[in-house]
Amino acid sequence: MRPLTIAVTGLNATDNPAPGVPVIRSIRAGSPEPCRIIGLAYDPLDPGNYMEGIADDIYLMPYPSQGAQVLLERIAHIHGQTPIDVILPTLDSELPTYLKIQGDLRDLGVRMFVPHESQLRLRSKAKFNELKDNLGIEVPKSITLTESSQIPKLDDDFRFPVMVKGQFYDAYIAYSPMEVEGHFQRIRSKWGLPVIVQQFITGEEYDVVAVGDGRGGLVGAVPMRKMQLTDKGKAWGGITINDPGLNRFIEDAMSKLAWQGPCELEIMREQTTGKHYMLEINPRFPAWVFLSVGAGRNLPWATVELALGRDVAPMEPAAPGVLFLRHSFDQICTLADYEALTTAGELHRTNK
Amino acid sequence: MTKQAYEKPTIIKHTGGLANKFGRGISRRTLSRIDGIPVTSLIEEHGSPLFVFSEHRIRQRYREAYRAFSLRYPKVQFSWSYKTNYLDAICRIYHDEGSWAEVVSEMEYEMARRLGIPGDKILFNGPYKPKPALARALDEGAKVHLDHYEELYQAEQIAKEHGKKYPVSIRVNMDTGIHPRWDRFGFNYDNGEALDAALRLHTGGHLYLDGLHCHIGTFILEPDAYRQAASKLAALAKEVRNKTGMPISYIDVGGGFASRSTLHEQYAPGTDSSPPIDDYAEAVTSALLEAGFGADEMPTLMLETGRALIDDAGFMLTRVVGNKRLADGRRAMVIDAGVNVLFTSFWYRHDVLPVIDRGGMLEETVVYGPLCMNIDIVRPSVHLPPLEVDDALVIRPVGAYNVTQWMQFIRLRPKVVLIGTEGQVDLIREAETVDTIKHLEKTPPRLSARSADE
Amino acid sequence: MYENLALSENGFLFDGRTGATYSLNKSGTFLLKQLIEGARPEALKEKLIESFDVDEATAARDVEQFLFRLKDLRVTEEDEA
Ligand SMILES: Cc1ncc(COP(=O)(O)O)c(C=O)c1O
Numbered sequence: 001m002r003p004l005t006i007a008v009t010g011l012n013a014t015d016n017p018a019p020g021v022p023v024i025r026s027i028r029a030g031s032p033e034p035c036r037i038i039g040l041a042y043d044p045l046d047p048g049n050y051m052e053g054i055a056d057d058i059y060l061m062p063y064p065s066q067g068a069q070v071l072l073e074r075i076a077h078i079h080g081q082t083p084i085d086v087i088l089p090t091l092d093s094e095l096p097t098y099l100k101i102q103g104d105l106r107d108l109g110v111r112m113f114v115p116h117e118s119q120l121r122l123r124s125k126a127k128f129n130e131l132k133d134n135l136g137i138e139v140p141k142s143i144t145l146t147e148s149s150q151i152p153k154l155d156d157d158f159r160f161p162v163m164v165k166g167q168f169y170d171a172y173i174a175y176s177p178m179e180v181e182g183h184f185q186r187i188r189s190k191w192g193l194p195v196i197v198q199q200f201i202t203g204e205e206y207d208v209v210a211v212g213d214g215r216g217g218l219v220g221a222v223p224m225r226k227m228q229l230t231d232k233g234k235a236w237g238g239i240t241i242n243d244p245g246l247n248r249f250i251e252d253a254m255s256k257l258a259w260q261g262p263c264e265l266e267i268m269r270e271q272t273t274g275k276h277y278m279l280e281i282n283p284r285f286p287a288w289v290f291l292s293v294g295a296g297r298n299l300p301w302a303t304v305e306l307a308l309g310r311d312v313a314p315m316e317p318a319a320p321g322v323l324f325l326r327h328s329f330d331q332i333c334t335l336a337d338y339e340a341l342t343t344a345g346e347l348h349r350t351n352k
Numbered sequence: 353m354t355k356q357a358y359e360k361p362t363i364i365k366h367t368g369g370l371a372n373k374f375g376r377g378i379s380r381r382t383l384s385r386i387d388g389i390p391v392t393s394l395i396e397e398h399g400s401p402l403f404v405f406s407e408h409r410i411r412q413r414y415r416e417a418y419r420a421f422s423l424r425y426p427k428v429q430f431s432w433s434y435k436t437n438y439l440d441a442i443c444r445i446y447h448d449e450g451s452w453a454e455v456v457s458e459m460e461y462e463m464a465r466r467l468g469i470p471g472d473k474i475l476f477n478g479p480y481k482p483k484p485a486l487a488r489a490l491d492e493g494a495k496v497h498l499d500h501y502e503e504l505y506q507a508e509q510i511a512k513e514h515g516k517k518y519p520v521s522i523r524v525n526m527d528t529g530i531h532p533r534w535d536r537f538g539f540n541y542d543n544g545e546a547l548d549a550a551l552r553l554h555t556g557g558h559l560y561l562d563g564l565h566c567h568i569g570t571f572i573l574e575p576d577a578y579r580q581a582a583s584k585l586a587a588l589a590k591e592v593r594n595k596t597g598m599p600i601s602y603i604d605v606g607g608g609f610a611s612r613s614t615l616h617e618q619y620a621p622g623t624d625s626s627p628p629i630d631d632y633a634e635a636v637t638s639a640l641l642e643a644g645f646g647a648d649e650m651p652t653l654m655l656e657t658g659r660a661l662i663d664d665a666g667f668m669l670t671r672v673v674g675n676k677r678l679a680d681g682r683r684a685m686v687i688d689a690g691v692n693v694l695f696t697s698f699w700y701r702h703d704v705l706p707v708i709d710r711g712g713m714l715e716e717t718v719v720y721g722p723l724c725m726n727i728d729i730v731r732p733s734v735h736l737p738p739l740e741v742d743d744a745l746v747i748r749p750v751g752a753y754n755v756t757q758w759m760q761f762i763r764l765r766p767k768v769v770l771i772g773t774e775g776q777v778d779l780i781r782e783a784e785t786v787d788t789i790k791h792l793e794k795t796p797p798r799l800s801a802r803s804a805d806e
Numbered sequence: 807m808y809e810n811l812a813l814s815e816n817g818f819l820f821d822g823r824t825g826a827t828y829s830l831n832k833s834g835t836f837l838l839k840q841l842i843e844g845a846r847p848e849a850l851k852e853k854l855i856e857s858f859d860v861d862e863a864t865a866a867r868d869v870e871q872f873l874f875r876l877k878d879l880r881v882t883e884e885d886e887a
Pocket residue numbers: 433436454477478567569570571606607608609656657658659660752
């Protein structure tokens with residue numbers, strides 16, 4: 001019998017790594033039988049392509065910007081060579097395209113366990129308020145600015161400082177309407193309108209990896225506190241925590257969202273009130289997801305099982321104190337592998 | 353020894369992240385026929401560049417859109433937005449399908465009248481309607497959409513002069529959650545100005561409110577914005593009804609639905625990211641149905657959809673004029689159609705498809721138009737196989753706005769042909785000649801006396 | 807000459823002097839291979855015509871442009887003595 005075959009995207013592992021490699025490590029750790037892993041890479045230079053014991057086969061993929069049809073054709077081609085049971089897309093930018101072809105993939109016998117399109121839309125920063133208005137999930141109060149004449153009125157509704165954010169990127173702290181004005185102009189010229197002003201909340205920030213069953217149930221969640229940061233503010237080290245209040249907030253939010261599949265939540269606990277606020281929802285695993293394996297809550301493997309239609313029992317909160325520290329190392333790669341990827345667009349490590 | 357098939361020798365350097373594009377996963381696309389007609393035969397007969405429109409697609413898209421709305425709402429009327437494409441043959445197809453005309457100047461008004469469209473089937477929009485044009489439109493029963501108070505006063509003045517009472521409508525702008533907000537046109541809803549204007553119109557005694565209009569922008573990717581627009585207009589209609597006792601006869605949500613084109617800054621292609629027409633229809637009609645109009649007071653839903661109906665019925669056929677290497681090593685190509693005739697290249701990442709692909713490596717290419725102007729760029733970057741001089745390319749979708757916004761600049765404007773539903777190819781606009789431009793000019797005799805070579 | 811160039815059958819080129827890698831198509835691979843094997847640039851046109859279905863004018867033009875391109879990319883740059 002052929003082994004269970006799982007395709008995973010996102011194999012770049014730079015200083016701001018994609019989740020592909022840790023997701024594959026998790027699957028390998030979770031699967032009782034050896035499975036076959038297909039790496040779907042966007043670049044011949046993605047370091048994950050060359051790592052021992054990660055992907056068995058690697059295929060270069062067209063960028064999502066080329067559209068759903070092109071992606072489907074490529075996957076159908078790969079599926080013809082190496083039948084795929086499950087695909088786990090791990091990058092934000094590709095998810096909308098994968099959702100578009102979900103039905104066609106199902107027809108091919110390829111399954112995914114990903115959020116719904118409507119859930120993806122909830123992430124839009126300009127619409128984040130709707131989480132509170134429509135679902136009752138606490139978010140920092142925010143307002144979208146489309147003209148600077150709105151700025152003097154901020155005083156009525158917000159306590160300074162506030163965060164001033166671009167629709168997609170950039171966030172600055174502002175201590176007065178005058179500072180908001182400055183950031184507003186800068187963000188507008190760089191990213192366009194609207195600009196979002198958000199109440200600044202003083203407190204502790206937590207990062208959570210979670211998987212929802214799509215029916216309001218939480219399959220499992222591993223909250224962690226970042227202990228080491230890169231200069232981009234990404235976690236380079238962290239430790240699991242177990243705070244019943246936070247756990248309740250996570251469970252409640254995942255239930256209200258009826259979230260399906262993996263996500264990374266950024267949650268703030270306000271110092272003075274102890275209240276929790278949702279800061280961000282990313283519809284994919286974080287790059288530190290291997291911590292969930294360390295904590296005995298293998299969420300990538302659970303996602304594979306859910307994709308296969310198997311039942312997964314809800315997991316108890318993990319024990320606190322599991323620590324991860326990331327490191328990078330320089331691997332020696334063969335030019336022949338690089339050549340295979342650049343000229344043929346595929347690399348097969350199993351047949352060697 | 354049999355010789356191998358030849359392909360121009362090529363070497364492409366792998367630059368970070370780009371080598372991928374040479375992988376097998378990249379689909380190579382060509383387009384050799386439009387509605388079954390070979391592109392090369394169209395070019396042989398009519399030359400290049402050449403605009404080609406497909407009657408089949410025009411009718412098909414129109415019917416899809418009409419269906420999407422009329423299945424959901426009892427009274428629906430489309431009006432063809434002339435500025436999107438006012439070639440007579442094209443307008444006639446829409447009118448034949450049942451569309452009225454939507455015009456934004458006296459020029460467009462006259463174009464519609466010449467095609468036999470009666471005044472009462474013309475919607476007259478725009479911030480400037482010269483007094484004689486306004487008077488004519490009111491007199492001919494056109495649906496005049498007032499843009500500002502001065503125009504309202506002027507319409508009132510005309511009504512007084514004519515001793516008549518005219519139905520008019522007002523254009524309304526509002527916050528629908530999208531940007532930019534087109535608040536320079538019409539009366540603002542959110543600050544109460546629109547209601548004020550509607551009531552003011554009644555109290556004058558010479559005008560009465562026939563309908564409410566808005567056009568929230570163009571290439572709007574968010575159907576929900578239309579839900580908000582429709583529900584605000586419905587709320588306004590009901591408020592006017594309460595205050596004056598007069599129901600209005602129509603609500604016009606304008607145009608602006610995204611076509612399947614792709615903005616330069618968009619990541620995914622428009623064929624994936626533009627919402628289907630059903631989503632817009634659902635948003636607009638559900639807002640109107642939820643507004644709770646009495647059964648006998650349901651306003652007609654008017655639409656002025658432009659680009660979404662015609663964009664992908666239009667193609668530009670062009671040929672390669674030259675291949676180049678830029679100083680930084682990038683591949684570049686000059687084609688015979690530039691931004692003079694593909695104005696929309698400034699905003700959209702049009703598909704550039706070779707008619708044949710002889711194989712060979714795809715390479716990132718800058719596609720330049722033929723103008724001696726630095727801004728003449730049709731695509732800043734597109735992956736193309738090796739192409740030879742005279743090889744044909746198809747650029748699409750270019751049906752919206754190009755044959756109205758094209759410039760008579762440096763080069764003459766090319767022919768436009770229409771492929772009929774039976775596959776017949778008809779010339780619908782002749783190529784310009786130097787006379788087309790020069791016959792309007794007058795040279796003072798004192799300058800024409802001397803010729804250049806004296 | 808050209809000890810720095812590693813050209814594979816399927817058109818993958820590694821330039822050991824600059825560290826750059828390239829993809830070449832069939833005719834490009836053919837021409838560069840000839841150069842590496844010691845062919846003089848002037849002889850390339852004839853070799854191309856012998857192996858590929860191409861007319862003389864096209865071959866002359868394409869070889870000229872290809873050689874310029876190789877030089878521009880420093881692939882065929884000669885070492886200073
Ligand atoms: C008043 C009005 N109606 C309709 C349209 C047609 O818009 P679109 O082509 O975006 O559908 C326009 C274009 O800007 C317009 O100004």
